[in-house]
Amino acid sequence: MTGAADQMANEVAQRTTLLRICSEATDLELANALQALGDLPAMTEIRPPEVGLTMLRGRMGGDGPPFNLGEATVTRAAVRLGTGVTGMSYLLGRRPEAARTAARIDALGQLSAYRPLIDELLVQPVGNRLSSERLIERAEAASTKVDFFTLVRGEDQPP
Amino acid sequence: MYVAVKGGEKAIAAAHELLAKERRGDPAVPEISSAQISEQLSLGVDRVMSEGSLYDRELAALAIKQARGDLIEAIFLVRAYRTTLPRFGYSQPLDTSNMAVRRRISATFKDLPGGQILGPTFDYTHRLIDPSPSAALPSEPVTGLDPGPADPIPHVATLLRSDGLIEANADHDDSKPVGDLTREPLSFPASRDLRLQSLARGDEGFLLALGYSTQRGYARTHPFVGELRMGEVDVEIAPEELGFAVPLGRITLTECEMVNQFKGTAEHPPEFTRGYGLIFGQSERKAMAMALVDRSLRARELGEELKAPSQDEEFVLSHADNVQATGFVEHLKLPHYVDFQAELILLRQLRREHTEAMAQKDAGTSPAIEPKAAAE
Numbered sequence: 001m002t003g004a005a006d007q008m009a010n011e012v013a014q015r016t017t018l019l020r021i022c023s024e025a026t027d028l029e030l031a032n033a034l035q036a037l038g039d040l041p042a043m044t045e046i047r048p049p050e051v052g053l054t055m056l057r058g059r060m061g062g063d064g065p066p067f068n069l070g071e072a073t074v075t076r077a078a079v080r081l082g083t084g085v086t087g088m089s090y091l092l093g094r095r096p097e098a099a100r101t102a103a104r105i106d107a108l109g110q111l112s113a114y115r116p117l118i119d120e121l122l123v124q125p126v127g128n129r130l131s132s133e134r135l136i137e138r139a140e141a142a143s144t145k146v147d148f149f150t151l152v153r154g155e156d157q158p159p
Numbered sequence: 160m161y162v163a164v165k166g167g168e169k170a171i172a173a174a175h176e177l178l179a180k181e182r183r184g185d186p187a188v189p190e191i192s193s194a195q196i197s198e199q200l201s202l203g204v205d206r207v208m209s210e211g212s213l214y215d216r217e218l219a220a221l222a223i224k225q226a227r228g229d230l231i232e233a234i235f236l237v238r239a240y241r242t243t244l245p246r247f248g249y250s251q252p253l254d255t256s257n258m259a260v261r262r263r264i265s266a267t268f269k270d271l272p273g274g275q276i277l278g279p280t281f282d283y284t285h286r287l288i289d290p291s292p293s294a295a296l297p298s299e300p301v302t303g304l305d306p307g308p309a310d311p312i313p314h315v316a317t318l319l320r321s322d323g324l325i326e327a328n329a330d331h332d333d334s335k336p337v338g339d340l341t342r343e344p345l346s347f348p349a350s351r352d353l354r355l356q357s358l359a360r361g362d363e364g365f366l367l368a369l370g371y372s373t374q375r376g377y378a379r380t381h382p383f384v385g386e387l388r389m390g391e392v393d394v395e396i397a398p399e400e401l402g403f404a405v406p407l408g409r410i411t412l413t414e415c416e417m418v419n420q421f422k423g424t425a426e427h428p429p430e431f432t433r434g435y436g437l438i439f440g441q442s443e444r445k446a447m448a449m450a451l452v453d454r455s456l457r458a459r460e461l462g463e464e465l466k467a468p469s470q471d472e473e474f475v476l477s478h479a480d481n482v483q484a485t486g487f488v489e490h491l492k493l494p495h496y497v498d499f500q501a502e503l504i505l506l507r508q509l510r511r512e513h514t515e516a517m518a519q520k521d522a523g524t525s526p527a528i529e530p531k532a533a534a535e
Contacts, residue, residue: 016403019406023406023407023408053245054247054248054396055246055339058255058359059255059328060355060435061435062255062314062416063256064328065328065335065337067356068338068339068341068352068356069437070439071214071241071246072394073213073214074407088400090405090407092394092409094215094218134259137261138306142276142305142306144262144277145276146276
């Protein structure tokens with residue numbers, strides 16, 4: 001029972017990792033990775049790429065009850081493999097081709113035959129690019145961190 | 160009153176051609192791309208996203224180009240575009256405590272966990288026009304500086320809260336419905352969720368002026384910038400068909416928490432009160448103005464005397480939207496020929512009556528002016 005629940009949680013975590021990478025990969029990174037996977041099993045498009053809106057929510061005071069902040073454009077797509085496995089994607093922005101590719105990658109990523117290859121071709125390189133970009137961002141921000149020092153007060157100085 | 164009038168099609172077509180020519184400007188000057196607008200006029204793009212209430216940088220940049228840099232016109236274009244799209248649902252509430260912070264300052268504490276991070280700011284610049292602003296570009300990217308672990312930076316309000324010095328945010332029960340003014344028109348009194356939604360898409364200039372009015376004494380709230388932070392936040396959505404939340408990408412947000420003067424009751428010891436601002440992109444002026452006005456609009460809830468415009472939610476929320484405002488002001492340009500004819504007829508009649516009354520006065524026959532005439 002617990003074993004099955006653990007396995008479920010693990011599968012969800014694996015899929016979330018891949019979907020996060022897909023959401024931050026460029027169109028080119030996604031297309032190149034899919035092409036590098038070689039021959040692919042047949043897939044049917046159960047939801048052709050569609051652009052729509054998602055209402056983004058904030059929280060009052062940062063941690064209070066939710067409120068509707070404003071919308072964002074989102075593109076979604078879904079595919080199904082012959083085995084019945086479905087893949088889907090939701091990406092910020094208007095990116096039909098990327099959404100279609102990401103949905104295919106999500107479907108293939110659920111197959112043990114493809115996942116290691118996807119990790120190697122997409123998850124690792126995009127993950128590496130993102131971590132080095134984020135490191136630079138953080139270093140840039142850290143360079144503007146204020147070091148306060150207290151000046152010697154006038155009356156404390158020797159006459 | 161409007162009456163259908165035909166004609167003018169040729170003039171309109173020619174006016175649009177002339178508009179296109181003006182938009183392009185001198186053909187000897189290279190045309191600007193929307194990518195250049197997005198990258199180099201990024202705060203204008205942020206304003207269009209925030210008041211257009213639609214996070215899409217490319218679209219906002221394109222709208223600015225089409226609108227010749229008229230940001231309210233660009234906001235109008237974005238609002239019109241969004242009505243053409245279906246809604247895929249609501250995101251999980253954005254977690255600003257996990258923001259990848261690029262700027263974070265507090266005016267209430269000098270030393271605080273996470274420090275004062277100035278980030279890309281106009282503050283401390285001399286406001287002197289620089290003929291070549293790109294000359295200040297560093298020749299090499301920042302390297303060799305270890306930024307330390309990417310730990311989340313705690314909110315300042317959390318620190319005050321741990322001592323009980325500031326009011327707690329209402330408990331969040333996420334199963335309760337959240338008001339959405341894009342689905343149902345605003346009615347009054349409006350709850351805080353709807354007020355914040357309205358302020359978030361409201362006109363920056365209007366909110367700035369109202370916030371300023373509170374500082375000048377029209378419903379003073381004694382504000383301090385508890386915290387202002389800007390950076391990137393992950394967006395997640397939990398689609399019904401999936402049953403778990405999936406990441407969609409990251410967006411840039413500016414968040415402001417104002418700490419305002421105390422409130423206490425017989426049961427509660429005095430504590431600081433709060434005003435909140437959250438804005439798409441980098442927009443500190445608007446995030447601060449939003450937080451000031453949010454606090455001011457909580458007057459009724461906090462039992463304060465209602466005496467200033469910034470406390471009047473019907474006044475504030477009915478006039479904050481610049482697309483509505485510009486629509487109603489600019490509609491005055493439309494033909495009002497028949498309306499005006501009616502006014503003309505009325506005015507002529509009033510003038511005729513006035514002339515007749517004057518003539519009677521000169522003849523000394525008007526009883527109304529007799530006593531005064533007698534006194535002279």
